[in-house]
Amino acid sequence: MERARRLAYRGIVKRLVNDAKRHRNPDTPHLVVPHAPARYVSSLSPFVSTHRSVNPTSAAAFGRHQQTRSISVDALKPGDTFPRRHNSATPDEQSYMAKFCGYDHIDSLVDATVPKSIRLGSMKFSKFDDGLTESQMIQHMVDLASKNKVFKSFIGMGYYNTHVPTVIIRNILENPAWYTQYTPYQAEISQGRLESLLNFQTVITDLTGLPMSNASLLDEGTAAAEAMAMCNNIQKGKKKTFVIASNCHPQTIDICKTRAGGFELNLVTADLKDVDYSSGDVCGVLVQYPGTEGEVLDYAEFVKNAHAHGVKVVMATDLLALTVLKPPGELGADIVVGSAQRFGVPMGYGGPHAAFLATSQEYKRMMPGRIIGVSVDSSGKPALRMAMQTREQHIRRDKATSNICTAQALLANMAAMYAVYHGPAGLKSIAQRVHGLAGAFSLGLKKLGVAEVQELPFFDTVKIKCSDAHAIADAATKSEINLRVVDSNTITASFDETTTLDDVDKLFKVFASGKPVPFTAESLAPEVQNAIPSSLTRETPYLTHPIFNMYHTEHELLRYIHKLQNKDLSLCHSMIPLGSCTMKLNATTEMMPVSWPSFTDIHPFAPVEQAQGYQEMFQNLGDLLCTVTGFDSISFQPNAGASGEYAGLMVIRAYHMSRGDHHRNVCIIPVSAHGTNPASAAMCGMKIITVGTDAKGNINVEEVKKAAEDNKDKLAALMVTYPSTHGVYEEGIDEICNIIHENGGQVYMDGANMNAQVGLTSPGFIGADVCHLNLHKTFCIPHGGGGPGMGPIGVKKHLAPFLPSHPVISTGGIPQPENTEPMGTIAAAPWGSALILPISYSYIAMMGSGGLTDASKIAILNANYMAKRLEKHYPVLFRGANGTVAHEFIIDLRGFKNTAGLEAEDVAKRLMDYGFHAPTMSFPVSGTLMIEPTESESKVYILICKSLTDSFFSQCINLMDK
Incomplete structure (x- = not known):
């Protein structure tokens, strides 16, 4: 027991010492640890004093300390800074881990890992460079939300307001046990x-x-x-x-x-x-x-x-x-x-x-x-x-x-x-109500005689012919209602679950143009007829499975949700060390705005002036991402990583076609590239030429050069992932980019590993022309058990005119040179999955340039530390020029098949037996595991005394007294 108490106490004191080091000012006195036996702490740190004769609770002692203590500027700064909550390794831990890897400091390790030829001097933001605190970020998002105007939407076109059951909001949308799963x-x-x-x-x-x-x-x-x-x-x-x-x-x-x-x-x-x-x-x-x-x-x-x-x-x-x-x-x-x-x-x-x-x-x-x-x-x-x-x-x-x-x-x-939750009967009831409200509106307009209502059958959308559609839409806007203007003489009004009888009455007033309306929607109800003909009325039953017929109270649904939740592993339970997929902290402060009505309840085709909070966020986030990537313009429309790949290549295709180079259709792709790269290139009509890697896993530069020169008249692009999918910062990446440019091609960089570049280098600085960003990897949008993702693309200035457009709401702002056209529309909404952009925006704004740079460094440190720990037991397959790895690494398990009859899958399954999510298995090399610890996973401390949970001081004192 004595040994256990001593070790537990040492762990506590070390935590206190680390805290003191992080916050120490030369003017502040030594930290006093009450009731500390000198033999336990004498060798730990010069920051710790063991003056047991001083009783810190006595008035005299308090006075003496007050006379010698001054308050530092740092002590007055806000305490809710974000980087220290996201970047896990403390300075002491960083020093220990770097030395374990053979380097005197984390910066020495990073210098040995990232090639000097592509290193940035520093990264500075024009906004949020120092990073907002968590409370400042919440207030900033409140300010942005206040600039959005939530009007009642009757626009339709595939988007409708809905009552999201609060039990689902709280227990799925806002629950990390559901949104952090892979x-x-x-x-x-x-x-x-x-x-x-x-x-x-x-x-x-x-x-x-x-x-x-x-x-x-x-x-x-x-x-x-x-x-x-x-x-x-x-x-x-x-x-x-x-x-x-x-x-x-x-x-x-x-x-x-x-x-x-x-x-x-x-x-x-x-x-x-x-x-x-x-x-x-x-x-x-x-x-x-x-x-x-x-x-x-x-x-x-x-x-x-x-x-x-x-x-x-x-x-x-x-x-x-x-x-x-x-x-x-x-x-x-x-x-x-x-x-x-x-x-x-x-x-x-x-x-x-x-x-x-x-x-x-x-x-x-x-x-x-x-x-x-x-x-x-x-x-x-x-x-x-x-x-x-x-x-x-x-x-x-x-x-x-x-x-x-x-x-x-x-x-x-x-x-x-x-x-x-609603079951078949509940869903049908909602549909019938929506249809009934649309019917009441149609009947009311006929009675008013102010417009011609389409006579075709309808479900929820009423089409109206009128003399001046724009005038009616403008009048509706003054009543905080959005209608869809199809053309100068046609309007539609789409009804949904949230529409009320009151809303229908307001519409009547709009269409009556100030004239009295002699009825209400409610009074019309007995006259409303079903507009759906019997030949198109559903008779087939649906949702007959018991699952849809037994959880209709909140208590029942809550238990069902948690029953399923308890069968899964998420970041709530364990580290998910997936190489190539970057599972890291999805901070609560980042997530909070996602369920605010000022962000959730806006139709994507609402007038832009009603979404100024969103627009300001797009502008700020675009500027931040341009700084991070070294590019000139950003499009947020692609709403997944693979969609971003496709969008980036289509931008390149449009650029070549604008120059009359319709014949440029060859895309060079290394064998080490992500599997979606060849599929995306094929979707753009490109011919794929594959190049190999050398013995160290690096792209074979000579093969790239030969492929580019042999196809210089047809070369469209190179697709490259950096750092490579093999977990290495390849030394020749800038040379490879030059080769492609010299032969008339453009460089597309896969942003899957961007989290190892931020603040240290950038695609634009390296030489890429376009790059997609997996916001769900590098910039903390949660994976949600397989999505949502977000794949915006950044481009150099010459490609900016070809970024995605939209037929309903302009995404412009970029001057269109003569004879150029945008590459087209990539996603249904102008800014893709806009509701999850506040997550990445908050992450970047709270981290600041310094916090983001530190995140990249710590990701490299954690990977190298873990690789060093494992290398005696498992071969690390690929390393950089100085023997280090990037933010992820591959361990080779193929030898176990011969020595023990074990496959990589057996190791993965056994890890799950112990409550760990297996690393990425057999990609990009069969029979291997690719591991990425990320920057937000902590170095593990083993505490022998598990009872020390509430207060370091009180529990420590009680333990030592015993």
């Missing part, structure tokens, strides 16, 4: 979220009437583009025309146009009655159900006609509408896409939202994204697993049919729980 590659520690995602798939298959669904996609527009690619693949690329009906959402049409360019598809937009298959070249057709202007059409004959010509039918739809409308599967649709946003996920100025894609069993191997399936475990019990499907780009590379690398799992889980 993609469920390890099914054993993911059974909870896998069940929830299976629930999501069940919602989609039941409501669409098709048997197969994925576990979510990025948004409705990109899901439609994926469906278009499926139609092309189904026809084996032999039919090169895809038709989009003009009743689809404009953002969906533009996304498909952009995607069609890379596939060399001929995209035709046509009115439904004008769709023509006579060329024999049409692979598919996309229609909207209900249409973008509200009409509900019977597509049964349209589908039969398309099938008669060998054409596949894609139907974009609305889940809430499908609770009362005949499902697309019964109308004959081959693929159904849409968004689950209105199932309890806030609009958030555009995202993140879970999209979906459903199809038949026949096409399941062509589906993008992930599918959750029911399997059995080793003991024969039912278990869940994740089927990778076309996500297997690491194997299929440029032959992969999709580059999808992430999903919107967190939002899919919210939508699934919304369906569980």
Whole structure:
């Protein structure tokens, strides 16, 4: 016991000493440790004094200390600084760990690791350079939120207000046990979220009437583009025309146009009655159900006609509408896409939202994204697993049919729980109420006689013909209402779960232009007729599984959520040391604004002047990221890493085409690149040339040079990850960039490992022309069990005019030189998943330039310290020129197969037995583990006496007295 007490006390004193060192001022006296036996502390530090004769509680002692003590400036500074909460290693720990690695200081280790030729002198921000404190950050976000104006939205177009059940907000959206999980590659520690995602798939298959669904996609527009690619693949690329009906959402049409360019598809937009298959070249057709202007059409004959010509039918739809409308599967649709946003996920100025894609069993191997399936475990019990499907780009590379690398799992889980909470009867009740309010509005306008109401069937959107649509919209704005102006004589009003009878009465007043309204919406209720014809009324039951019929009280749902949560491993439970995927602290202060109504309840197509808080944040965050990356412009539209890859390459493609270099289509990609890189390049219509690596895992510069020179007339781009996927800062990266530029190409840098560059170097400084940023890795947006992600791209000045545009809301501000056009639309919302940008913004603003630079240094330190600890037992596969690793490293387990019959998978599974998430397995080298500790994981201290939990001083004194 004496030894235990002594060791415990030493640990406590050391913590106190470290605190004293961090805050010591030359003018302050030594720290006094009360009742400390001299033999325990005499050799610990000159900061500690053992004057036991002094009783710090006596008035005399207090007076004597007061006479000799002065208050330092540091003591008056705010105490809630953020970097010390994020960057785990204390100065003492940094010194110890650096020396363990063979260096006298962390800076010496960093100098030995990052090549001098690419080192920045320093990084300085024009704003937030010193970093805001946590309380200052909250106040800053409050100020930004106050600049957003939340008007009642009737815009529709795929985005609707919804009542997010507070039990779901508190226990999923705001719960780190749900938002910090990683993609469920390890099914054993993911059974909870896998069940929830299976629930999501069940919602989609039941409501669409098709048997197969994925576990979510990025948004409705990109899901439609994926469906278009499926139609092309189904026809084996032999039919090169895809038709989009003009009743689809404009953002969906533009996304498909952009995607069609890379596939060399001929995209035709046509009115439904004008769709023509006579060329024999049409692979598919996309229609909207209900249409973008509200009409509900019977597509049964349209589908039969398309099938008669060998054409596949894609139907974009609305889940809430499908609770009362005949499902697309019964109308004959081959693929159904849409968004689950209105199932309890806030609009958030555009995202993140879970999209979906459903199809038949026949096409399941062509589906993008992930599918959750029911399997059995080793003991024969039912278990869940994740089927990778076309996500297997690491194997299929440029032959992969999709580059999808992430999903919107967190939002899919919210939508699934919304369906569980309300059940089939509750969902139908919500839909009927929405339809009834739209019907009351339509009837009221007819009675007023001030406008012509469309007579076609509708669900939630009423189309109105009037003499001056803009005047009516302006009058509505004065009443804090947003309507959709289709053209100068057409307006639509879309109703949702949050609409009230009061709101309908306000609309009547707007359309009455000051004239008295002789009725109320409530008084019209008895006269409102169902606008949906019997031929399109749903008769098929849905959500019949017990899961959707047993958790309808908050108590029941709360227990179900926690039952699933307890089956998973998240950052709440353990470190997730995934090389290449960077799982680190998602701080609470960063997350708080995500659930504030001033950010959640804004429609992405609301007038920009109503979202000035968002716009100011975009400007500030863009400036910060430009400084971090060394680029000149940023686009926030790509809403995932793979989407950012695709966007960056499409910008390069548009740049070459603007110069008349249509023939530049060769993309050089090292074998060590991320698996999504070849798939993204193929989606842009590029020809991939692969170059190898040398014995040390570095890109073979001579191979790059030869490939570039052999293709100098056709070279479009190089795709490179830095530091490399092998966990090394390659010495020749600047030379490689020069080679590409000398041969007419552009350099795309994969930003997956940007967290090892921030403050030390930058893509722009190294020589890259464009780079995507995984905000969910480097800049702390949580992974959410497989999404959301965010993949904005930064570009050099010459590429800025080609950044993504949008058909509804301008994302401009960049002058367009003559004969140049933006590369097109990448995501459904102008600024992608805008609601999660406050997370990265808060992280950068609180860290400041110094904190971010320290984060990179500590990430390198932690990786090297861990590699050093492990190297005697496991070979470290790749190292830099001076024998160090970057922010991650690979240990080689292949030898164990011969000596012990063990595979890397066996090691991974055994780690899970002990409550650890396994590192990245068999990527980028089979039979290995890639480990990344990140900067926010602490050096472990083992405390022998576990009772010291409340107060260092009181527990210490009690222990020593005993």
